[in-house]
Amino acid sequence: MSVSIPEGLLDEWELVAGDERWHGTRSLVLPVTTRQGRAAALKIALPDDESEHEHIALQRWQGNGAVLLLRADPSRRALLLERLDRDDLVDVWDLEACEIVGSLYGRLHVPPMPQLRDQSSYVARWVGALQRDAATVPVPRRLVDQAIGLARDLCREPASAVLHGDLHYENVLCGERDGDPQWLAIDPKPTNGDPHYELEPMLRNRFEEYLLPGAVGSVRDGIRRRFHALVDAAGFDESRARDWAVVRSVLNAHWAHEEAVRTGRRPTADEREHVTACITIAKAVQD
Ligand SMILES: Nc1ncnc2c1ncn2[C@@H]1O[C@H](COP(=O)(O)OP(=O)(O)O)[C@@H](O)[C@H]1O
Numbered sequence: 001m002s003v004s005i006p007e008g009l010l011d012e013w014e015l016v017a018g019d020e021r022w023h024g025t026r027s028l029v030l031p032v033t034t035r036q037g038r039a040a041a042l043k044i045a046l047p048d049d050e051s052e053h054e055h056i057a058l059q060r061w062q063g064n065g066a067v068l069l070l071r072a073d074p075s076r077r078a079l080l081l082e083r084l085d086r087d088d089l090v091d092v093w094d095l096e097a098c099e100i101v102g103s104l105y106g107r108l109h110v111p112p113m114p115q116l117r118d119q120s121s122y123v124a125r126w127v128g129a130l131q132r133d134a135a136t137v138p139v140p141r142r143l144v145d146q147a148i149g150l151a152r153d154l155c156r157e158p159a160s161a162v163l164h165g166d167l168h169y170e171n172v173l174c175g176e177r178d179g180d181p182q183w184l185a186i187d188p189k190p191t192n193g194d195p196h197y198e199l200e201p202m203l204r205n206r207f208e209e210y211l212l213p214g215a216v217g218s219v220r221d222g223i224r225r226r227f228h229a230l231v232d233a234a235g236f237d238e239s240r241a242r243d244w245a246v247v248r249s250v251l252n253a254h255w256a257h258e259e260a261v262r263t264g265r266r267p268t269a270d271e272r273e274h275v276t277a278c279i280t281i282a283k284a285v286q287d
């Protein structure tokens with residue numbers, strides 16, 4: 001990954017950077033201090049589709065449920081953010097984390113914005129690719145057909161909210177509001193869509209914890225507990241949330257398959273495990 005600080009930006013924005021560099025998967029983040037002495041974080045992202053609209057959602061949220069944006073230069077993919085605590089939700093008990101994230105959705109899911117793309121335009125494209133590979137993707141045909149049918153129905157409806165688009169355990173950090181600690185979302189890849197779309201990464205990430213010896217009940221139970229914690233905290237419609245979880249799980253399994261085909265090799269052990277996890281989620285939410 002080759003993200004670097006744009007030439008002259010630190011001087012232009014009057015920022016003093018320390019030695020630390022926090023690499024995300026698609027970005028470079030460094031702690032900085034502003035001229036006024038405020039602790040901030042400078043994020044430089046790869047210039048791709050995903051980072052194109054990050055500043056638009058952050059500007060709209062104004063720090064409500066999300067990190068506060070202090071300054072942005074979209075052409076250089078540079079964002080100056082309030083500095084948050086680096087502890088994320090990865091070390092928080094999974095069900096508690098699901099409750100926290102479930103209660104964040106309502107604050108982030110503001111009315112759709114004309115500057116953002118529709119999530120359904122992406123989903124329609126992904127579903128087209130899934131349909132093309134329906135016979136070869138290593139997912140039971142019944143699930144593939146079900147996902148295609150559900151996606152078609154879900155995508156017919158107009159978008160009702162701004163979605164964060166990547167709300168998982170690592171993208172929620174602790175900050176402060178009115179003197180109290182508060183969990184806040186970072187790193188949006190915003191689109192307009194159906195709020196129920198948002199939930200699936202919370203079921204898939206930290207999948208290995210469902211399998212730990214200390215886990216209570218089966219993998220299926222663990223998935224269903226998280227699903228219900230999210231649905232309840234968000235006040236979601238259970239059946240819509242389930243439909244999106246099925247669609248997204250099957251699409252995720254397909255991507256792993258596509259990647260192996262694209263690079264002309266057999267799926268790796270990790271990819272096979274990932275596909276199995278996706279199938280398990282799609283089944284568990286429907287039991
Ligand atoms: N405002 C912030 N305050 C403190 N740390 C941050 C802040 N924003 C990002 N980080 C740190 O940088 C990492 C990567 O940032 P993130 O916005 O999630 O980018 P990526 O798209 O690369 O995942 C985060 O996981 C977190 O550790």
Ligand SMILES: [Mg+2]
Pocket residue numbers: 024025170171187
């Ligand atoms: Mg991130």
